[in-house]
Amino acid sequence: MPETDMGIAVHGAQAPSAPTATAADVQPGGIEFHQVIAPDGVPLNVAVAGNPKGRALLMLHGAYQSYMSFIPQLRDATLAARCRLVAMDMRGHGGSGKPWKTEAYLGSKPWVDDAQLVITALALNKPLLVGWSFGGYVAMDYVREYGPKYVSGVVLVGSHGRLLPRLASNGPLPTGDLEALQAGARQFMAAMSAAPLPQAAVDRGYAAYLMMPNYARIAM
């Protein structure tokens, strides 16, 4: 287990697997990666940076994206000095496992249970949840499922956390047409900002979009 200054796990359940990396494996100021295995076998990729003794932040990315959305936070010197920065890839996304059965994505339960597993496995002491877009839904769903006692607060970024009705999604379901998927990824990233994002951010989002298999995209 990595060093856990907070000591106590915030949830009674035993994590089914220990994180695989230790702080000694990484350069100062870098990002270390842990893998936590969900009860249904899905490996979850968790990026950790910052001060192990700082206030824990658990950051939840948006649909079709990854922990890389939060690179501007994970690499921020001030935040890293003061906070323990944790960004998990949600199931089906980024470096996490991609179960091919629809049930693995249905409803809010698999997503909030994954978040709780990461909180437990990394012994995050009352983290501040930061949820962007779909991640904001997961953050609020988490509070609905587990109550507020395990977290210190929620930041909803570009998200109403399902406190308002979801806008109708448009567009056809993706098919096996990978060129269309590439075009979809470019359109998706173009819609992410008012002015064009830095190319590095576009590249990260584009890559994450393409990493998500269509069956997961359709199931969620």
Added chain:
Amino acid sequence: MVLGGQDPSVPEIQVRNLVSKIASARLEVYAESGHSTFVEEAARFNAELDRFASSLSQVPAR
């Protein structure tokens, strides 16, 4: 809540109305940003996130 003023995916008027009804909620609107406030205006976002996280440290553990 953090919202981009140019984000068509979250209706600002409804969010303002929502936040006004939750005593402990606060809204920061980034007028020039779209859906990716935390990337588009990362310096502001990170500073506000740091301040918010620090303010929570004052809350005694329940």
